[in-house]
Amino acid sequence: MAQLGFGMMRLPVLDENDQTSIDLEHVTKMVDTYMESGFNYFDTAFVYHEGVGESTFKKTVTDRYPRDSFKIATKLPLFVITEESQLEPIFAQQLENCGVDYFDYFMLHNVSGLTENAWKNVDLYSFIEQKKQEGKIKHIGISTHGDAEFLEEILFDHPELEFVLLQINYMDWEDEGIQSKKCWEVARKYNKKIMIMEPYKGGFLADVPEEAEKIMKEYNPDKSVVSWAMRFVANLEDVEVVLTGSSTLEQLESNIHEFKNADPLNDEELEILKDVGEIINSNITVDCTKCRYCVDACTENIDIAKVFDLYNKHQMLEDEDWTPFGNAYLNYSKLPDVGIASDCIECEACIDECPQGINIPDVLKDVAEAFETEVNGFQN
Ligand code: SF4
Ligand code: SF4
The missing domain is CATH 3.20.20.100 (NADP-dependent oxidoreductase domain)
Known part of the structure; x- marks a missing residue:
């Protein structure tokens, strides 16, 4: 064995x-x-x-x-x-x-x-x-x-x-x-x-x-x-x-x-x-295994693995706009020197790093839409 x-x-x-x-x-x-x-x-x-x-x-x-x-x-x-x-x-x-x-x-x-x-x-x-x-x-x-x-x-x-x-x-x-x-x-x-x-x-x-x-x-x-x-x-x-x-x-x-x-x-x-x-x-909304290979490649310092994890957990609580995961995302956004989903400039430097073949910039748009809202403490 x-x-x-x-x-x-x-x-x-x-x-x-x-x-x-x-x-x-x-x-x-x-x-x-x-x-x-x-x-x-x-x-x-x-x-x-x-x-x-x-x-x-x-x-x-x-x-x-x-x-x-x-x-x-x-x-x-x-x-x-x-x-x-x-x-x-x-x-x-x-x-x-x-x-x-x-x-x-x-x-x-x-x-x-x-x-x-x-x-x-x-x-x-x-x-x-x-x-x-x-x-x-x-x-x-x-x-x-x-x-x-x-x-x-x-x-x-x-x-x-x-x-x-x-x-x-x-x-x-x-x-x-x-x-x-x-x-x-x-x-x-x-x-x-x-x-x-x-x-x-x-x-x-x-x-x-x-x-x-x-x-x-x-x-x-x-x-x-x-x-x-x-x-x-x-x-x-x-x-x-x-x-x-x-x-x-x-x-x-x-x-x-x-x-x-x-x-x-x-x-x-x-x-x-x-x-x-x-x-x-x-x-499962995003098939991310949190390997973090993409994170170093991101020119905008977006902790992609972390925000995808929060997004997956948020999505599992169907039909709820505010979830504790949205709140965790807000806390993350206040850290110094980190990028949030909407900071993605679609340079695609991360895409080739992902062993799961995830179109990271596309998913980040969904993340921004779900989390960066007034109900989650973001100003529009
Ligand atoms: S496409 Fe977006 S997430 Fe990917 S490396 Fe560029 S800025 Fe970062
Ligand atoms: S490389 Fe892909 S699977 Fe690994 S953390 Fe980034 S998005 Fe997730």
């Missing part, structure tokens, strides 16, 4: 408007709880938490545990790579950030149409293979949000890759855009180890609409909503690691519990999940 991985993309922060303000005390407790539970796989990236993700890993894991007691996976930031001369310095920086001499798992981060400047123009594959030969990497792979055809091309061209990190959950399983199932099948066809990200689809599957929860509880009152999502991914064949990106100790403890009790879903339960998926789909 797979092991539960500690994803470090959404760590707790002291100031929710500053992704670098990591709550180190809280993360340290989470790391200790995770290690005590018998798991030891950490996943970070050069770009997480606006560049402090890897050093947070060093402070909370490398500096406190023997090197052979944990495994570390990180990712080469294809988003910023345009030429070969960048590779050595960035890789050396990553080793230093993480405080290690070698990485257990090293990925090209999000190989897809978004990053083609890097993987088309720079020989990234030879670079990571070379690092493996030098003993600086144990296993090489990729993370991708590309579709199955794209994945097949990569795996055909690069037999040296050992694993792939894929977005898999019961909502995206048969989705024609994300193609979780088809990508999983391609990875198996090429005998690759599979790592899973987004098992809760950015939190949507942990907080489902009441109607969906009712169906789940009617079938099995003892199982939590998140347990269904965890049971779906934890029992897929050829999966090595299921990453969850907990933001609190409580979430982490829940994930550990659900993972350890993830018995396989039966056929009836799989059918129920299809109905649940339809209900959730009809309630």
